[in-house]
Amino acid sequence: xxxxxxxxxxxxxxxxxxxxxxxxxxxxxxxxxxxxxxxxxxxxxxxxxxxxxxxxxxxxxxxxxxxxxxxxxxxxxxxxxxxxxxxxxxxxxxxxxxxxxxxxxxxxxxxxxx
Amino acid sequence: xxxxxxxxxxxxxxxxxxxxxxxxxxxxxxxxxxxxxxxxxxxxxxxxxxxxxxxxxxxxxxxxxxxxxxxxxxxxxxxxxxxxxxxxxxxxxxxxxxxxxxxxxxxxxxxxxxx
Numbered sequence: 001x002x003x004x005x006x007x008x009x010x011x012x013x014x015x016x017x018x019x020x021x022x023x024x025x026x027x028x029x030x031x032x033x034x035x036x037x038x039x040x041x042x043x044x045x046x047x048x049x050x051x052x053x054x055x056x057x058x059x060x061x062x063x064x065x066x067x068x069x070x071x072x073x074x075x076x077x078x079x080x081x082x083x084x085x086x087x088x089x090x091x092x093x094x095x096x097x098x099x100x101x102x103x104x105x106x107x108x109x110x111x112x113x114x
Numbered sequence: 115x116x117x118x119x120x121x122x123x124x125x126x127x128x129x130x131x132x133x134x135x136x137x138x139x140x141x142x143x144x145x146x147x148x149x150x151x152x153x154x155x156x157x158x159x160x161x162x163x164x165x166x167x168x169x170x171x172x173x174x175x176x177x178x179x180x181x182x183x184x185x186x187x188x189x190x191x192x193x194x195x196x197x198x199x200x201x202x203x204x205x206x207x208x209x210x211x212x213x214x215x216x217x218x219x220x221x222x223x224x225x226x227x228x229x
Contacts, residue, residue: 033217042118042205042219043159056216089157101147101166103217105159 004106006092012112013082020078021109025094032075033103034067035091036060043091049075082113117141118206120220127196128228134181135191135223137206143167146210148189149217150180153203162204165189196227 005024013019025032030051035043046065047057051072061067064082069075079086089108119138127133139148150162165173165180173180181190193200203224209217 040221042207042222044219045216058216091157091159093159101164102161103149104161105151107156107158110157 004092004094004104006090006106006109008109009107010110010112012114015084015113016081018078018080019082019111020076021090021092021111023075023077023092023106025074025092026104029094029096029104030072031095031097031103032069033093033095034075034077035093035105037089037091037108038087046077046090079111082111084113087111087113117218118208118220120206120223122223123221124224124226126226126228127193129198130195132192132194133196133225135193135204135206135225137189137191137220139187139189139206139208141187141208141210143210146208148180148182149207149209150178150189150191151205151207151219152200153205153222155202159205163191193225198227198229201225201227 007022033048034046037043045058046061047067049069052069064080067077089110091105091108093103093105095103117140121136146167148165152160152162163173163175163178163180165182172182177194179192203222205222206220207217
């Protein structure tokens, strides 16, 4: 499978716990994006990386959220002290470069905070 | 202000018929791109079609075509010869400017294809 891969696909956690999601982009794609999608809504932009550099962060990304892409390949999104409002699907996407007209998404990681 | 508006929460179409999913957008940028994605129940966002603001011809990809009316700021998706597998959520999205990666999505339209 050469698409965008996300792990885990589903995560149930207790409020206050930390969770981490991993994204493996398509090989050679230097841009990587994180989005959040709640029920009945379209995805909302969280952040993106150009190689290992995090170039933009949405206001939605509170200080409990942190994303990394240490070697410019895979990325992790960590949520600390989870809240029930964090329950959503977290989508990762990648594209080849700035001019790419196609951004490829993974299947998402569903988070449920109980 | 809402950047992308999809006014149809749900649509039904008979198998083998054509269907149009509406999308209007709001931007003051001259350079922007419009996207349509399909999201089946599995959750993956599947890229369907792209239209650049400077493209003079409507984009087409197989059974998908984008009816781009720049003056009206609309970018409707037309699916011809609907198939049962087309049943899914469909999202319209826009990316403004060059280098701005904040792609905005509409709320989506749920399409159901009836046999």
